[in-house]
Amino acid sequence: MATDPTKYKFNHTMLRVKDPKASIKFYEFLGMKMVNKFEMKDAKFDLYFLAYDSPKAVSHGNHWSDREGIIELTHNYGTEDDPNYTINNGNKEPHRGFGHIAISVDNIQAACQRLEDAGYKFQKKLTDGRMRSIAFALDPDGYWVEIICQKPVTETENVKETDTGTYRMNHSMIRVKDAEKSLAFYKDIMGMKLKRVSENKDNGFDLYFLGYGADANDNSPNGVNPVADHEGLLEMTWNYGTEKDENFKYHDGNSEPQGFGHICISVDDIDAACQRFEDNKVSWKKRLTDGRMKNIAFVLDPDGYWIEVIQNEKHKAGSKY
Template sequence: MMRVKDPQRSLEFYKFLGLNLVIKMDVPEGKFTNYFMAYTGPQSINGDKHFTDLQGTIELCHNWGTESDPNYSVVNGNTEPYRGFGHIAIAVDNIEAACKRIEDAGYPFQKKLTDGRMRHIAFAKDPDGYWVEIIRRAEQNLSATTDPSSYRMNHTMLRVKDAEASLKFYQESMGMALVRTVENPDNGFNLYFLAYPAGKENIQDGAHGNTEGLLELTWNYGTENQEGPVYHNGNAQPQGFGHICISVDDLQAACDRFESLNVNFKKRLTDGMMKNLAFVLDPDGYWIEVIQNERIKRTSNW
């Protein structure tokens, strides 16, 4: 979930990247609207499943009135002292053609393919300045064209203070599997990619570009030795990124399990008005929303 200033501009951008609006939720008591976007349809991994059963989803949260507030802006997670959330990543069929299409449409880049040493990735910027990494799918379209309906919402990147503690949490408490590690000692960081079993099925020969819903943890060497919190979770002021979300087979049972594992809660099922979701906290204080997978067990009228 990412907070946005002007939902129409944001929806236009993400639709341009091939994502479809799968559900819109107005919450008048909170004066906000959530827009859930995903790759659906014949060329997608997801097909036309219920939004709680999709492998990769982007949630855009619009607090009413921000679009006309000249003083409102979000932090994108990549500027000091508010670094934390890094980016989302879209895997495309032809990276050169996809980047040209984005540039021709007038959208800015944080990093073009030709910038720096890493010529295999680019970073576009959405209307709020969030970074969107553009990576190659494992199977490349060899023509000079690109088809956004074939793209994948590949991963979400979060910076973590202590790689060992975070990997332990996401594997043992959240049930994810470590599917790829990229060590970069020359630049002082490691990348860890985690997935659930459904996502692992689409990872071929170690290449993860064909799948969706991965979590990338970035660990910069030495941060584990710093005192106190290192990264901004996006929910303390100033705000931007909000949370990642997992859907589970049985919401009550999953929350009971988290309790038994002494996982920290931001919101239990019994807290507040929304009794059909919970929020737990990871070791860096990032929020993880927990919802029911409605395909497995129907509980809500979403």
């Protein structure tokens, strides 16, 4: 059977956490729901999968492997009781790499006020700096959670209510050394489409938004990110000139100090997809045939970030989903 990249999905982003109770409480406060959990007691870690699943959510009711915009929280037993254990959030030198996840909301002022009232901290409030249309909240481990609005912020200034059922897990941001190489990899090999480019020449960086599914909304209102209503996008941040420095390297999150672990795509036929990757001469972290886990693989992108590959159960022969 051939594999069809148009059926792939950007399924999840994995983050290591110190205390799962605190992290789950935070993400559930943002309106997410646990859609799956794996307990790996012999290996002493658990995996928690959270996603938007209200009746208004894009993937409401779908099997966990047939979704986009999931957050996978990985908890290694005992970290919650270790006073010296800290997470690398990906934004501190010299260990920068992963940048943030982002949610899009209905009324951004009300959404930020709700978080502040609950006692959660911010890296950047709406009123900080020149960018008055985005904020960055901090989760319990210090990961940055960007908050963007699905409407022009001028329309939501006086709105006091926010409906978490309308939120989207919009994107995950990684920094890349060479934009051309990374774009070619994610488009030609991973099968993603380039949905939006934001050039910031005065500040020396560009942003690229890639993903599967529908294209960007060309008719979005002024002041609104044209992909704000999407879920499961990959944002690549390229800082000008890094591609010219032979010694420059981003932190992949899996070397010490650890934090972000990987992104994951679900595919229509995992054997055929992995053969396609093999034919495209990708670098592997783990082939399907390696180790005991014969149902997952890990590809390495040009910066060494891990990309997990799993089977979308919806497309599996004889599936009930």
